[in-house]
Amino acid sequence: MGIYEERGELLKPKRKLFGQRTQDAASKSDHQVELLYAIGGLSHGSSVSGVERYNPLDHEWKVLGSVSRHRSGVGVAALNGSIYMVGGHDGVVCRSSVERYKPETNSWKRDVAPVSEAKRDVAVAELGGYLYCVGGYDGLLCLSTTERYDPLLNRWCRMAPMNRRRRGLGLAVLDGYLYAIGGSDGCSPLYSVERYNPTEDRWTPCSPLRTCREYLGCATFQGKIYAVGGRDDITELHSVERFDPVANEWSAIMPMQSKRSKVSLAASNGYLLAIGGYDGTVHVTTVEAFDLEMNKWRRFGNTQTSHPGGGVTAIKMAPYDQETSQLREQDGSGQGPGGLGILGLDGQLWGVPGGGGPRTLLVNCKPGGLGGDGDSPPEDLDAVSDCWRCAHSDVERCLARRKVEGSRAATSPPPRK
Template identity: 35%
Template sequence: GRLELKEDNIECLLSTACLLQLSQVVEACCKFLMKQLHPSNCLGIRSFADAQGCTDLHKVAHNYTMENFMEVIRNQEFLLLPATEIAKLLASDDMNIPNEETILNALLTWVRHDLEQRRKDLSKLLAYIRLPLLAPQFLADMENNALFRDDIECQKLIMEAMKYHLLPERRPMLQSPRTKPRKSTVGVLFAVGGMDATKGATSIEKYELRTNMWTPVANMNGRRLQFGVAVLDDKLYVVGGRDGLKTLNTVECYNPRTKTWSVMPPMSTHRHGLGVAVLEGPMYAVGGHDGWSYLNTVERWDPQARQWNFVASMSTPRSTVGVAILNGKLYAVGGRDGSSCLKSVECFDPHTNKWTLCAQMSKRRGGVGVTTWNGFLYAIGGHDAPASNLTSRLSDCVERYDPKTDMWTAVASMSISRDAVGVCLLGDKLYAVGGYDGQTYLNTVESYDPQTNEWTQV
């Protein structure tokens, strides 16, 4: 027989087919509804699928809702949801939103739609908003908002968020579900160039946490190995490196919005194996090798003047150095000085133009990945001697530096050794991307959760 599926009979057909366990009819109805999904009806379809036990349809409708959340909250269906359903939405990490303010504004719109009835649910629902991640001025406005002023539970939540801003040194103790950013608000991770099986790669890929997918983005203008990368003014800077033959001083800049490359003024010194980081506006190019010798010099790019200037040199030449910014200082970690890999660490204060030695790591590390989280510095992977040295070992070890105590502590090791590993913070986890394990150049990724001290494959 034939069944005609139309918008006005589909719900009745699907519920009857579910009741009679007519699996082919159920499948046809679900496929029909999947094609009908729109920001104005996806919440209703999601709820209906849940009630009928249609798990595939529920999953597709839920994913559609999350993907199109900005449009969904502008529709009548959202305003008519009961508080229990609003709570489920607000608890999700997967909604596609630019920032947490969007979610708060959506909640307030929903409450005001039926203020008398919904005011009593406000504090319960506000607990699902990641208030500590809102801007301080936004929190100040909230405190004075009549909706929150007379609600003690709301005031407690606002105070918790303000403490998070006022006491940055206590943030490790103030972690909670409300301090964990939603996946779409953490930004994206870029993997730039590197080595594939035999040669230098020119490709750039980006990883989005919410979709858990890598997508190709662009290609560099030429081959580069052992270059530095940093983000400045929402643009990706690729600095120095070598093209296989010679060491480079050139700089190129990629704008992800316009998908265009610009050539920037070159550094004064040719450098490969350098570290690059942005501190309080300017970008620093640290150490490296110029093709002849190991470098202790450091250059600073001034984005306003559009020029490079030298700042104080490090105490030690460092190539394949790891760099990161912590508490307004630039840290240079490990690297190679020509005779050996280094345990030593030094930090630069831009206000005094001086480098200061810090506590040494427990292991020598060249090709080390360095990043920061919550007031700590992490040194990840690397190698302990040049590859020409037959006793050279690659490292899966990770150690953490606490600037308050000037001490390094070993934390959980990665699943495999990774030399020349790319590392960065994305949300509240550290990501170790690619690297070299002694046999092959890697395309695998793992992430570290500092709160559980565990590594997980991505």
């Protein structure tokens, strides 16, 4: 799926494409890129959504599989390389359970402690190595509660509550603070914004929004907080406003092309992306990108499925991690060519025989590491270094060539990054 303009023609901009900009950034940061994951969602028509990933190197969304439990109104955020799905509604009742998705293995874990109360329409964000779950709706009342998750203790604990009850709020992190933005108190959409100081464990009021919004998209982008779409007292919104912490005020900026409530907003690889949402008639799959230099929103492709009540987050990964994950997804067994399992682990690429047995180190990207023992290069340096160097590395092709040609003596080490 390429990038297309509204009239359906392939986009050929005069300046750099997103992928080119991303590849330049990746080459400067050990070839790491931010992969977007859209997770969860459940509509009234029993249509369910799973896990999708957006790879900026090829401009495609790809469906990876199902979620652990189908639900809407979930909070989604990344912490320590995993993606957490918190609370939500399964179509019958609100849930307190929390699941953890591991992108490198495309698998779900149910090893996370539940939040203290069943709730939906929560907001979740990472700050200081903790996850914060804020607000929500328990089926009877909107909530003001704040819970913090410590991954080392696997425990949620109650923190100071917000000053207002909020469901369908936005939550952003800026300069070491949490910002709870808009939402609904159960009676009407809110203008109000409040800021949480984790050192003092206290919420304080901030400058209000210019437009009341619930089910908005919210993200921090280049030192400012953006609030997009949502719904006011009457209809879905396409308006956008931006908070400047220095001026301590919100200002209106260029609106999106489409109305979107329950929209996900993500800052990734130099762009601000508004993903999916509800336009008042249907749950859309379209994506819009905001270009700060041009002060303009434009169409940026589509997700494969809609994610009503789901969430989007970014994970920074190296391309070889992403590529080996793709190989494991082909048949769900983690098998590469010739029955060779491929495992990305702690900066290294391992080959694991399909029938068990010792694993073989194929690529060591740790500082100073060239091969299995850290002193000698891999057996088939040409094949492996292809995977090392190329942002679009075809690991399967390289390993197939390795199998056919057999081991060869290396003449020079791979380039260090």
